[in-house]
Amino acid sequence: MQLRTVSELLTQDIILPEVEIKGWVRTFRANRFIALNDGSTINNIQCVVDFENFDEALLKRVTTGAAIHVKGELIESQGKGQKVEIKVSALTVLGDSDPETYPIQPKKHSFEFLRENAHLRTRTSTFSAVMRLRSALSFAIHKYFNDNGFYYTHTPIITGSDAEGAGEMFKVSSLDAKNPPLNEKGEIDYTKDFFGKETNLTVSGQLEAETYAMSLGKVYTFGPTFRAENSNTSRHLAEFWMIEPEVAFMDLAGNMDLAEDFMKSVITYVLDNNREDLEFLDKRLQDEEKSKPQAERSEMSLIEKLNFVTDNNFKRVSYTEAIDILRNSKPNKKKKFKYPINEWGTDLQSEHERFLVEKHFKCPVILFDYPANIKAFYMRLNDDEKTVRAMDILFPGIGEIVGGAQREERLDVLKERMAAINIPEEELWWYLDLRKFGTAVHSGFGLGFERLVMFATGMSNIRDVIPFPRTPQNAEF
Numbered sequence: 001m002q003l004r005t006v007s008e009l010l011t012q013d014i015i016l017p018e019v020e021i022k023g024w025v026r027t028f029r030a031n032r033f034i035a036l037n038d039g040s041t042i043n044n045i046q047c048v049v050d051f052e053n054f055d056e057a058l059l060k061r062v063t064t065g066a067a068i069h070v071k072g073e074l075i076e077s078q079g080k081g082q083k084v085e086i087k088v089s090a091l092t093v094l095g096d097s098d099p100e101t102y103p104i105q106p107k108k109h110s111f112e113f114l115r116e117n118a119h120l121r122t123r124t125s126t127f128s129a130v131m132r133l134r135s136a137l138s139f140a141i142h143k144y145f146n147d148n149g150f151y152y153t154h155t156p157i158i159t160g161s162d163a164e165g166a167g168e169m170f171k172v173s174s175l176d177a178k179n180p181p182l183n184e185k186g187e188i189d190y191t192k193d194f195f196g197k198e199t200n201l202t203v204s205g206q207l208e209a210e211t212y213a214m215s216l217g218k219v220y221t222f223g224p225t226f227r228a229e230n231s232n233t234s235r236h237l238a239e240f241w242m243i244e245p246e247v248a249f250m251d252l253a254g255n256m257d258l259a260e261d262f263m264k265s266v267i268t269y270v271l272d273n274n275r276e277d278l279e280f281l282d283k284r285l286q287d288e289e290k291s292k293p294q295a296e297r298s299e300m301s302l303i304e305k306l307n308f309v310t311d312n313n314f315k316r317v318s319y320t321e322a323i324d325i326l327r328n329s330k331p332n333k334k335k336k337f338k339y340p341i342n343e344w345g346t347d348l349q350s351e352h353e354r355f356l357v358e359k360h361f362k363c364p365v366i367l368f369d370y371p372a373n374i375k376a377f378y379m380r381l382n383d384d385e386k387t388v389r390a391m392d393i394l395f396p397g398i399g400e401i402v403g404g405a406q407r408e409e410r411l412d413v414l415k416e417r418m419a420a421i422n423i424p425e426e427e428l429w430w431y432l433d434l435r436k437f438g439t440a441v442h443s444g445f446g447l448g449f450e451r452l453v454m455f456a457t458g459m460s461n462i463r464d465v466i467p468f469p470r471t472p473q474n475a476e477f
């Protein structure tokens, strides 16, 4: 007898005289129908027990959350709602689950409550579907790059350069916090620290990825990323996962083409391979939308939104054009924006990004050629000397999902830009070397993985698309 998964059993069209399965009880109805799930699919398998033939004390232990082992015959279902079911001949309780204290009862729980029980929340249909999709999207990402000749590159998580400028950093130190060694100036003496210098958790693998692009050609990173900003929003995590492709001899237009093709490809992958989970989440979202006032409801269902992204071109708009649109927009004129748009040069807030994507263009938007002084030092300066070859991709309901650029490949210009913001050349000597030896046009971008998972699952809080979210004041589990 072979141990199978629920997913395998549910797709059998033949009757199997002997099957066995292990899983967790979702519900036990009328002392007869067990809905069993093992994580292999959103669907449960129905296990039917003739309670007359089973010990009453044993059946009492078949409670929601209990782990059980079932043997029996796979037959065509006698009832409605499923094609096949198991007529149980033997049942063992592997692990009891006290119904008085088990938190995940078969009823609607709030996402907040489930966050507090993040160790058990994947026992629910919603979170199991989200996390299966998260897994499928990771696979699709590796597959896309592998199919297209990219090398997976592991950039360091502990970094000695704090000049990347992408965000606030978490310090890494093995010094005694209560009694650190001090130098003559009375400051902490990091030469006595583990690495002999100040180190942090990485905010991006980009600068190191650039070194590999300038030898291996096409590379990407996919790893954990840390930002110590105190931003308690539904779109920010202190620990998140980022995908950063970097390609030699590719300019900004190529970077946009790559990003668009890549995003469409991974979304197509889940549309083709994770249909049941998406249909479940689609229905969940529709129910949630029904509780909103008409005006706030989304015009498209989840699956329609995903198809819309794969079937339509992303709209490419320069920062300057976007500012004109925003300046003349209704909400700006009626003073509805918290941050009014008055002049060229101001950074866009998420309210502006969402207006452009959700109200004006109604499709994914790639904004490019931003003012140099609101973007990072490493971005390629345009001939106007005011703008840089930056791009941000904005998605409906999410806002910024990708940030990237063509990199400054000219040594003199790069040095000037570093000097302007006081980045010492000694600190990034190796980064400057790339411009000294065989420099070339190159580009890349960073995709926030959790923001992609939010988009693909229709979940509205980033804490609900990563197993154990790390946010300000929260590192439980």
Ligand code: 4AD
Residues within 6 Å of the ligand: 166, 203, 204, 205, 206, 227, 235, 236, 237, 238, 240, 242, 244, 245, 400, 401, 402, 403, 404, 405, 444, 445, 446, 447, 448, 449, 450, 451
């Ligand atoms: O725009 P960012 O800061 O870009 C970089 O770090 C570049 N070095 C990337 C590159 O060119 N290789 O971050 C990239 C993306 C954002 O667009 C967003 O999707 C995500 O990372 N992101 C976050 N996701 C969750 N929580 C946070 N705190 C995030 N900060 C950025």
Ligand code: MG
Residues within 6 Å of the ligand: 392, 400, 402, 403
């Ligand atoms: Mg950004």
